[in-house]
Amino acid sequence: MDTEGPEVTGERLPLRRSLLVRLLVASITIAVCSVAATAWLAARTTTSAIQQEQGQVLADDAQIYDTLIGYAAGHTDWSGVTPTLKRLTGRTGRHITLTTQDRRPIAASGTATTLPTRASALIDPLRADPALLPGVKADGIDPRAVGPYRLPGAERKELRFQVLKLQSCMRGAGFPAGVTEEPSGRPSLVLSGDNSTQRKAGEVCGLYVLDDPTTTEKRALDRLNTLVAGCLKRQNMGPAVVDLSFTPVGKGGEAVQRCVDTARREQLAPYVAQPALLFVATPAGTPAAAGFDLSSANTVRVAGIAALVLVLTVAVTVMVGIRLVRPLRALTDAARRPAQHHLRVPVTTNDEIGHLAAAFNDLAERRERVEVQRRAMVSDVAHELRTPLSTIRSWLEAAQDGLAASDEAFVASLLEEALLLQHIVDDLQHLAQADAGRFRLHPEPVRLRELLDQVTAAHRGRVETADVTLITRTEGDPTLTADPVRLRQTIGNLLSNAIRHTPPGGAVTLRCRRAGDQVLIEVADTGTGIAADDLPRVFDRFWRADKSRSRQTGGSGLGLAIVRQLTEAHGGTVSVTSTPNTETVFTLRLPLSSD
Template identity: 50%
Template sequence: MTRSLVVRLLGTSVLIVVLSVGAAAWLAAKTATRAVQQEQSQSLAGDSLIHDTLLGYAAEHRDWTDVAPLVRRLAAESGRQITVTTTGGTVIAASNPGAPVPARADAVIDPLGATIDPRVVGPYRLTGRDQARQHALAEKRLRCLHDQGFKATAEETPAGRLVVKLAADNRLQRHDCSFREDAPTTGERAALDKLQDRVTICLKGRLLSEISFYTTDFVPIHRDPTNVGNSQAIQDCIDRGRREQLRPYVAGPARLYLTSPPRQPVPVFDLSPDSTRRIAVVTALVLAVAVATTLVVGLRLVRPLRKLTAAVDGAANRPAPVRITRNDEIGRLAAAFNALADRSEHSEQQRRTMVDDIAHELRSPLTNIRNWLTAGQDGLADLDQDMVRLLLEETALLQHIVDDLADLADADAGTLALTLGDHAVGDLLAQACEAHRGTTLTVGGDPWAVVDPIRFRQIVGNLLTNAWRHTPADGRVEVRADVTDGLLVVDVADTGEGIAAADLPHVFDRFWRADRARARATGGSGLGLSIARKLAQAHGGDITVVSTLGEGSTFTVRLPARPDQPAR
């Protein structure tokens, strides 16, 4: 059962359902957590808005006298309880009067705290006349910049000043609008002079030189080079002077308390028996659907597999094709199985043909030997020297066929033994051509190759035997050798009868003859070319053939040349 595909699919589906339920639970928990975090973020954003609004009120008013309406409005908009007290604990305003004040304040409202709020203006607020003049100058500069193609905008500060700001990509470019709108007005200059007096007193106490302010940005001009290395001390004096100057214009420091109104607690998750029962029912339904789907799909998958198994088990000698028409993995498996059956049938046919050919090739010489020996035994023929020579020739033919078959068997099994060595190709070819008188040999250069000399001569000898067998007496056979692109190329060309184009794919098949009517004496055993090609492949090369019917054939052997052999 554990090896059944249906059981595996069923187990996989159950596992998927369990993981799906777990993932759904995890997702629900994460979603709830995210919702809680989002609600907390919104709450923090609302608290920050309340603090900033009250900070702005303190920056623009000298006291907290009229802050109660603002506190009630903020409480109604945010749903929070807001209480503002002095630093001593006296309640200034409360959205829910009479409610207890928490022990710890959520924030301190002080526009002149660690950072001076930019909304604190004090004596630097422009008068109506000064504001009109400054705005006119700023708008004039803005038009000038626009006329010259510069990108610029104008923003109004809390003090009523209009500030022209260049775009980031125009700040370093030169323009002709040299007049500035940031020069202090009369009122601002008076306030800056008073600030400078306060700062000067502080600087003298720290043994630093006097500084001056040219704009309302409160950026000092260091007249004395000794002040450059004391920028932090100078900035502390400026901040201290500004706080002293602006303190009369802002409300005093206050404490802010924020609380949530009491609510009826609501449980986050309801795990009552009914809810638990619903979850169990839904999970069981999902599991049942998954199991049923898996069974249906599994049976559909197993049915063609069982058909394939039956086809294999029912085949006595070879697998029989099955009819399965599916466009999926099982369909492709069935197609591969049918292709295997076809290849098996083809291989069986080739095996029968080869056995028949071998039996035919061995039958004739064995029959001759047996007939002559029987005739000699019966006294019908004399076993003289001519008879012995004839019997030896038939025996040699049998031995030749057996040796060829043994070579082919070793080559097919990959056990063909080669005694490789570094040899001069010209010498080996000369020895092979010596056994076939009339052959013309042409060797380019002095090629060397790592070959088995006996097997190499056997390759060339088989090709020469085949060439002379199909070449008339007045024809010629030529052997050419050279090294090209790191390969030893040996061509065996003849001017014989040639091979038809339809027969070229079969010339290296075993026991194949172009003319079936040829006898062994004229057509050979049909193994020579097959052996030559197997031997070439065992050397890491191959043999190809080009032929024209009636004009001749050229067999080309290509083998790896010696690595240091120069190419021509």
């Protein structure tokens, strides 16, 4: 034991270190991946922050653009725009400058600065950018540029009275409606529901009265239609009439619509401010742009967190590795102990290592059981061989000393003991062949009725000597593919065993019948039977029901073991049931051959 301790310890360390190294490598890899994922997440977060900042810049630019377009649509010049620019600067933090298209200053929100090389946008309510102003139609004319269509107070009051009256009618008819006011001052009803609902509501309350233009709108529409007619005439096209929706009535096409848009711009031009270039910059004078700067303190903080994650990962991995290695070391120690110790290891977890420890304990238990069986088998073999050899030796020594006459009875006795010894050796050889998988079968079609008759005839003499009744019953004429010699040996062993354990006057029954895709061969006797505790050991080698191991009540103890081996070699099974002092039945189940 002193020489094995250091050796075991010396061989155990590399395994332990190897496992720890692999765990460390795995954990470091995971940590690196985690750090990389954290960096990726930080980059994505930064990108998201930049995108949000850019979105805010775009929103501010859109607000500036919308406010200035609205101002230009409601004023004929830029003379009073400076307060508006200052309010926008205070709200967005941008420096705003307006110039003419040839870059002459118009107004600014603060002290003059160097203008960027490129303007942010062109402020023209008659050619607005639909991308920055979602309410603008494809013609690019801001809806707030109403010009001559702006209603005076009297007309607004009259229209509002009509709208409120219609709204009351709509509510009474079960069609709720809201009231809005267009940039020109014209009030209108807002109906919910689909087109059919709106059409029905219009028929009930007569909403069509709102479609009639006022006096102011008629004058503006007459001027617009004159301009449209002139445009169409220049293109050799017929006249078209435009209503308050600024679409041609009864005549369409891109050319007509272009004339309508051109005429509207010409009509509205005197009522809006001249086009101006918009410059938006930061207070320092550079163009407004989103930015994100990771300070050195934040950089150090991120690096520190990453290092902390790495250290914690390594520490946790070392702890987990030690906990994993400890039961493995116990398993290694138990496995390296001498085979006769059959050590067990404690099962403390329900994970893979716990399952491994349980499997090791099960293996040790089966190994111990096999060792016990091996020792018992060696003892049984020695006992079985010693008896005939001792008899032969004693007779020979007596003959050598002149105490026994070498006559016919002497030779017959020695021959009987030699045959018994040969029988034991043959049985051991059969079992050895079966264990080694070298049990050779020569299968052929076998009629069981004929085979059972042959077995019965071979045991007729023993049955008569034992004063036992032998009954054979076969249902039908089943046929299977089997080795007839081995099958006769199997049934013969069972029949011999039954005759041996049946007292005089008893009966042994040999039955055969078909059961589905199997054939059942049963050997029943009315002998002493087998105790329930002994049934699991019936087919063990050298086991006998008679613990005295008497030759008169038991054979070599290998017959039933050979029966099981031969049956399994044919792809079948053998079982036994017993009622002590009443009946014992051995059943062979063999697969049927094709008829």
